[in-house]
Amino acid sequence: MELIRSNSTKQKNTVEAVKEVTSKLHTEPSLLLFFTSTTHSFQEVTALFNAQYPNCEVVGLTTTGEIGPSGFLENGLVAMSFAKSIGQISTVLMNDISKYPIFSRNDLISSAKHIGINLNSQTLEKEGVALVFPNGLIAAEEKMLSIVNSIFPHEGFPVFGATAGDDAKFIETFISLNGEVSSKGGVVIFMKPTVDFVMLKENIFTSTGKSMKITKADTEQRIVYEFDGKKATTIYANRLGVKENELDQYFMTNPLGRRFNNEIFIASPFQILPNGAIQFYCQVFQDSIVEILEPKNPVETLQQTLHTFKSEFTELEGVLAFNCILRKLQFQSHGLFQELNRELEKLPNLGGFCSYGEQFNKSLVNQTLVLLGLGKKR
Amino acid sequence: MLKTFFKQKENHSDSLIEEINLLTPDEKESMIDGLLDLVALLKSSNEKNAKGDSVFIERITEVKNTVEEGRTSLITSSDNIQRILDEAQNIHSITAAVEAQGEQNIGLVNEGNENMDKLDSQMDYVKNVFTNFEKSIAEVQQETNDIIAITNIIAGIADQTNLLALNASIEAARAGEHGKGFAVVAAEVRKLAEQSKNALVNVNKKVNEIVRQVSVLSADIVEKSKEFDHTQEMTRLTSEFFGKIAISEKKLFTSMSGIKLATDQTMAEIITFRQELEAIVHLSEQSTKRIDELYIFSQDKFFISTDMTSYISQVKYLVEALKNDQL
Numbered sequence: 001m002e003l004i005r006s007n008s009t010k011q012k013n014t015v016e017a018v019k020e021v022t023s024k025l026h027t028e029p030s031l032l033l034f035f036t037s038t039t040h041s042f043q044e045v046t047a048l049f050n051a052q053y054p055n056c057e058v059v060g061l062t063t064t065g066e067i068g069p070s071g072f073l074e075n076g077l078v079a080m081s082f083a084k085s086i087g088q089i090s091t092v093l094m095n096d097i098s099k100y101p102i103f104s105r106n107d108l109i110s111s112a113k114h115i116g117i118n119l120n121s122q123t124l125e126k127e128g129v130a131l132v133f134p135n136g137l138i139a140a141e142e143k144m145l146s147i148v149n150s151i152f153p154h155e156g157f158p159v160f161g162a163t164a165g166d167d168a169k170f171i172e173t174f175i176s177l178n179g180e181v182s183s184k185g186g187v188v189i190f191m192k193p194t195v196d197f198v199m200l201k202e203n204i205f206t207s208t209g210k211s212m213k214i215t216k217a218d219t220e221q222r223i224v225y226e227f228d229g230k231k232a233t234t235i236y237a238n239r240l241g242v243k244e245n246e247l248d249q250y251f252m253t254n255p256l257g258r259r260f261n262n263e264i265f266i267a268s269p270f271q272i273l274p275n276g277a278i279q280f281y282c283q284v285f286q287d288s289i290v291e292i293l294e295p296k297n298p299v300e301t302l303q304q305t306l307h308t309f310k311s312e313f314t315e316l317e318g319v320l321a322f323n324c325i326l327r328k329l330q331f332q333s334h335g336l337f338q339e340l341n342r343e344l345e346k347l348p349n350l351g352g353f354c355s356y357g358e359q360f361n362k363s364l365v366n367q368t369l370v371l372l373g374l375g376k377k378r
Numbered sequence: 379m380l381k382t383f384f385k386q387k388e389n390h391s392d393s394l395i396e397e398i399n400l401l402t403p404d405e406k407e408s409m410i411d412g413l414l415d416l417v418a419l420l421k422s423s424n425e426k427n428a429k430g431d432s433v434f435i436e437r438i439t440e441v442k443n444t445v446e447e448g449r450t451s452l453i454t455s456s457d458n459i460q461r462i463l464d465e466a467q468n469i470h471s472i473t474a475a476v477e478a479q480g481e482q483n484i485g486l487v488n489e490g491n492e493n494m495d496k497l498d499s500q501m502d503y504v505k506n507v508f509t510n511f512e513k514s515i516a517e518v519q520q521e522t523n524d525i526i527a528i529t530n531i532i533a534g535i536a537d538q539t540n541l542l543a544l545n546a547s548i549e550a551a552r553a554g555e556h557g558k559g560f561a562v563v564a565a566e567v568r569k570l571a572e573q574s575k576n577a578l579v580n581v582n583k584k585v586n587e588i589v590r591q592v593s594v595l596s597a598d599i600v601e602k603s604k605e606f607d608h609t610q611e612m613t614r615l616t617s618e619f620f621g622k623i624a625i626s627e628k629k630l631f632t633s634m635s636g637i638k639l640a641t642d643q644t645m646a647e648i649i650t651f652r653q654e655l656e657a658i659v660h661l662s663e664q665s666t667k668r669i670d671e672l673y674i675f676s677q678d679k680f681f682i683s684t685d686m687t688s689y690i691s692q693v694k695y696l697v698e699a700l701k702n703d704q705l
Contacts, residue, residue, distance in 0.1 A: 143692060289439075
């Protein structure tokens with residue numbers, strides 16, 4: 001029996017959509033994930049799934065686009081089921097990740113311990129994995145991550161997730177756990193799988209070599225006021241070689257990257273504020289050096305990524321994929337979905353969504369595609 | 379209160395809540411103000427730490443770039459040195475080859491010189507032959523002159539004989555019948571004298587021909603003799619030239635040996651230098667590894683400081699909640 005199954009639908013009627021999408025899933029899974037467009041009422045979808053799967057963990061969220069077995073889709077509903085034999089599963093709904101995620105810390109500890117994760121292990125990467133789904137638009141991902149990671153004294157527990165979206169309306173996002181809906185919280189799923197897993201982060205950007213220093217920033221608000229001692233928009237536009245009043249047109253293609261040795265963590269600019277400051281989709285840090293990035297060929301990069309990813313496995317059961325909204329918009333504007341879907345549909349039991357941010361171990365990143373594969377490693 | 383907090387760890391939260399509830403408003407306000415001040419201090423320290431981390435990462439990046447640049451230069455130098463070594467080896471081979479060739483050339487030159495001497499001797503010999511030949515021709519010319527003189531004498535005799543025979547015929551005719559027999563003899567003698575004269579003409583022709591041919595031959599020999607002198611002169615010059623080449627080759631041979639010696643020495647020094655360079659490259663590789671370790675360390679440190687940022691902001695919210703008496 002397949003350990004993981006996924007399905008998608010573009011059915012507009014919510015009841016029919018849930019019926020259709022669940023028709024190909026396990027009837028008695030241990031975990032069910034659903035990712036829905038805001039064209040469906042989230043309350044209704046949540047209720048329907050929970051009614052159909054009363055004996056398993058049901059986690060859902062709103063998106064800004066979905067990813068199903070055939071690749072990217074819009075205004076749809078995607079669901080994934082995980083068979084009981086996948087391993088141990090436990091879940092926690094952190095009610096308020098914006099101000100008081102600390103209140104959920106004890107729940108996280110008990111939940112992880114409940115499925116046999118040794119919190120004090122010095123080889124945490126072998127203990128399991130945590131899937132995290134924070135709400136968007138409340139600048140709370142890093143806080144949620146800090147509390148989830150805080151239950152482990154040592155470094156290295158794998159964390160993988162993405163921020164809920166709302167079809168680029170930027171009003172309110174939702175997540176739910178076992179019927180309980182929240183717009184201020186986040187869901188954590190601890191998994192101790194019986195199979196191997198591999199996490200991969202794809203970066204479709206490369207450095208232009210142009211760098212600047214963040215000299216004034218509000219980390220928590222994700223705002224940069226100044227680069228190199230001058231107004232943020234001025235310096236950014238200047239370095240990029242574009243007019244300051246056209247800078248926002250380049251945010252998608254030329255985000256910033258913070259380099260750690262040979263790895264780049266992308267920070268995507270969100271919007272320009274009245275005083276020439278720039279707000280980002282993730283935390284930005286004063287006194288750090290950032291580089292202006294430029295895009296690589298997305299299709300070629302995806303081909304390479306999937307090739308590398310698949311070659312890690314002798315047997316791949318299923319894949320969770322979370323793709324940043326900005327990447328999705330970039331693909332949309334260049335009409336690349338068909339080509340990309342041709343690559344994505346080669347993955348077995350693929351499911352996921354387009355998000356407002358991706359979580360990869362200790363950091364929130366932007367403009368990335370993150371993949372989690374479960375199966376037998378080479 | 380502090381003692382209670384530290385000693386009764388298990389139910390410290392209960393006793394803490396009890397104690398908080400017993401606080402006066404002023405005490406509570408002081409506590410909250412204290413907490414807020416501490417939060418501000420934590421935030422400030424964390425920011426300084428984060429700044430330090432950023433500077434640290436900047437410096438490591440600079441060091442890494444410098445080390446990488448250095449390593450690239452070293453590798454380039456190492457490659458260049460290998461090229462120099464290859465060239466030096468090449469020079470070594472060439473000088474050895476030239477040296478060997480030089481020896482061969484000297485041998486050839488000596489052989490050439492010997493052959494020149496032999497040729498000179500041969501030419502002297504031939505010249506002698508020519509000289510003797512010339513003498514012989516002169517003698518032949520003399521002999522032919524004698525022959526011509528003799529034929530002239532014979533011609534004279536033939537003429538005289540013819541006249542005598544004519545006279546005899548006339549006298550025979552005068553003698554009538556008694557002289558007929560004599561007239562026949564005289565006529566025959568006249569025929570003989572005619573024949574002799576004709577034969578002499580032929581002989582003369584032949585002798586003249588011989589004289590002509592010998593003259594041509596003589597002129598030819600004189601000409602050839604002159605050429606021979608010229609050739610012999612050339613041979614002597616060539617011999618001198620060979621002598622100069624031999625001297626030159628010997629000088630070259632000495633120089634090549636010198637170059638070979640110098641090259642061997644240089645190569646040994648370069649090999650030592652390259653070994654030292656390779657040791658430095660190896661050290662810089664180790665430096666790069668250390669730097670990579672530093673990067674991992676600074677990355678971990680960065681994540682810790684971002685966690686700190688999150689914790690500090692959460693404490694702030696909690697303290698504000700305490701202050702406002704609501705979450």
